[in-house]
Amino acid sequence: MKAIVLEKAGGPENLHVAEVTKPCIKENEVLVAVKAISLNPADVKPKYEDEMLSMMYGKERPVILGWDIAGTVTEVGSAVTNFEVGDKVFGMVNFPGIGNAYAEFVAAPEAHLAVMPSNVSFTEAAATTLAALTALQILSGKINKGDKVLIQAGSGGVGHFAIQIAKNFGAYVITTASAKNKDFVLSIGADEAIDYHTQKFEEILSDIDFVLDTQGGKVLENSAKVLKNGGAIITTVAPDLPEGVKAAAEKENKTITNILVHSSAEDMNTLKRMLESGAIKPNIYKTFAFEAMADAHREVEKGRTVGKVIVTI
Template identity: 40%
Template structure:
């Protein structure tokens, strides 16, 4: 099979197209013929070596942790899935990623692809969508009628977070640049703040939940707008150096999270997509090739794409 790998850490020119054996599956896995994958910041951060202490892997490494495709083989213990099923998943974080024509995926991480969305739309969802779901619901405990601020609402996680929060009946505010106002309004944002021109502390107060996708000073300033008795902030980018001091004498809760891949969570998002309550926002679709992935990595690293960058096989 064709796969794009890295054999060294460094810039996007280290991406290489190579031939590898089709993966063998365990008894609890399925083999998926890849129809599409998508790009996430973890892809190029790992490629550059920023995560090598967390993931002590030997080369070659296949990047990519989103997949949509068709099951071509099932393991001996797999009973809920069948050859020919159209599925999508956020596979386990291993060195055998999804920049490949075939991928072995744990069966418990799968969800059925809704019939009303394409493989490209499905591939955009898993990592970003599950991150948004777990930040809002699993950890953020967002409830109907509560208020939530979603930072960077036009980004990969932000676009799903706005829609999931609206499906819960929350009041949604988001930050973005003026060129993306129409997009986030269409997704369901009730209030929009232009982060280039406005401060959130001048516009908001007594917010129940903040979803932090930026970190640093932005994370620290967000505590000023939270409800002092029950406010909480969930970050997907780690804890800022001053956060503990800011909240030490308050009832505000803070948690930085790392996605736990979940087929159950993804199936709940799939149900929302089937009902038309959540859709994928795709910035660009690029054909699978070494040059295509180089282009995709460069675009993702600018942090200026709206929604997701998808690789089509």
């Protein structure tokens, strides 16, 4: 089968198509003929540093990057009970771990997939994986109807799902976005949009119940300032805050924690139901052919995507 492989750490130019052995499945796995792959910052950043690449994928080379797929089941393991050959499925495979998603076929644990809703395409299904799972796992059980929720970077992959999910949970949603993306974030459910180029959210907002942060650094530090007493922040970045900031937050009963998304069929099925009902809809920013994976990486690296970048096979 064809796969996009990385022989050594470096830029997008190091990604190339190669013939590799089709994976054999374990008893709890299915083999998926991949139709679409979703890209994330977690895909594109580690490839530049050998230490990071080895930490995430081990020292064996070449490596096959990626976790987010949608496709059709072609084989099922002997212990699989939820899927049959021919099922259209989607999911984030083996995260954290090695997903080997940039390939024509992927061996995926049954516990990481859901059957695709009939009202979405392979492209849309692939988009509703790591980013959507991150938003869901951060927000689920953390916010209540009527809460004032701040979503940082609302037009991004995680952010645009988080706006929709928070709104579905009944929150009042505020987000940061550039002026050119204001109409987009308002169209998907944000009640307010703050232009981070010309406005300082920390000078505008107060009494926020919950912040979803994907930026870290000064943005995370300033997010703590707008929380009400007893409010909470969950960040996708390690919360490496100055001691003074931590002490001030703790004094006001504010909590700042980080999260690492994990593969989950249960959560994928929640996303499936949300897609079916129209509660969430992925925004496909750009699509690329499989052979143009390097160009897809370059697009994600610009940091200006509105929604998701998808590669199709």
